[in-house]
Amino acid sequence: MDVSQSEQPKNKTTVEIYNRSYTVIGEEDSRHVRMVASLVDQTMRDINEANPSLDTAKLAVLTAVNTMNDYLKLKEEYEDLMKDIEKLEKEDKNNHD
Amino acid sequence: MDVSQSEQPKNKTTVEIYNRSYTVIGEEDSRHVRMVASLVDQTMRDINEANPSLDTAKLAVLTAVNTMNDYLKLKEEYEDLMKDIEKLEKEDKNNHD
Numbered sequence: 001m002d003v004s005q006s007e008q009p010k011n012k013t014t015v016e017i018y019n020r021s022y023t024v025i026g027e028e029d030s031r032h033v034r035m036v037a038s039l040v041d042q043t044m045r046d047i048n049e050a051n052p053s054l055d056t057a058k059l060a061v062l063t064a065v066n067t068m069n070d071y072l073k074l075k076e077e078y079e080d081l082m083k084d085i086e087k088l089e090k091e092d093k094n095n096h097d
Numbered sequence: 098m099d100v101s102q103s104e105q106p107k108n109k110t111t112v113e114i115y116n117r118s119y120t121v122i123g124e125e126d127s128r129h130v131r132m133v134a135s136l137v138d139q140t141m142r143d144i145n146e147a148n149p150s151l152d153t154a155k156l157a158v159l160t161a162v163n164t165m166n167d168y169l170k171l172k173e174e175y176e177d178l179m180k181d182i183e184k185l186e187k188e189d190k191n192n193h194d
Contacts, residue, residue, distance in 0.1 A: 017158050024162065036169060040161045060157030061114050064137045065121065067164040072133060074168065078175050081182060088185040095192040 017041045018056060043067065114138045115153060140164065 013030040014023045015037035024033045043063045048054065054062070110127040111120045112134035121130045140160045145151065151159070 017162070020155065020158070022155070022158065022162070028166065036162055036165045040158065040165050043161070057154040057157055058117065058119070060154055060161055061117070061119065061137065064140070064157055064161040064164055065114070065119070065133055067161055067168055068133045068137050069125065071164055071168040071171065074171050074175060078171060078178065081175065081178050085178060085182050085185065088182065088189055091189055092185055095189070
């Protein structure tokens with residue numbers, strides 16, 4: 001997903017996030033882009049509710065920070081799971097040998 | 098990770114993202130918070146380089162959109178891996194029975 005022009009854009013979706021329009025160009029289908037946009041919009045509104053004095057730029061940065069934090073946590077869990085699966089596959093292989 | 102006041106704040110870390118300061122209060126240690134902040138800052142700078150006309154709020158929203166997209170993709174991969182691991186565990190159990 002990218003906001004810049006691509007040589008072979010596959011999908012172009014316009015979404016509204018926190019009362020502003022964004023055109024997203026990328027491989028993802030419009031339904032997926034709208035879901036992503038709606039989650040970002042909702043997170044901004046949630047952070048705004050807890051911190052009404054923040055301006056839109058700060059709200060958006062903190063939304064990015066929270067999402068990046070969730071992403072890194074999930075990445076760590078994913079890597080742990082990869083290790084588990086490798087171990088199980090090794091055991092499975094040994095049982096079949 | 099939250100920007101709002103918590104009753105029992107464990108860590109308070111001040112970070113700089115795109116030339117503005119943010120105080121993050123949460124369970125995560127300061128090193129982790131600084132890494133998250135640095136990734137958000139870098140993503141904003143990358144998007145800015147590709148789209149120099151965007152203002153800070155739009156840059157931050159698009160950073161959140163990109164990160165949310167990465168998060169959802171990883172979540173899908175994580176769920177697929179969970180299914181694989183359940184299958185392997187079942188096979189492993191059958192081999193031990």
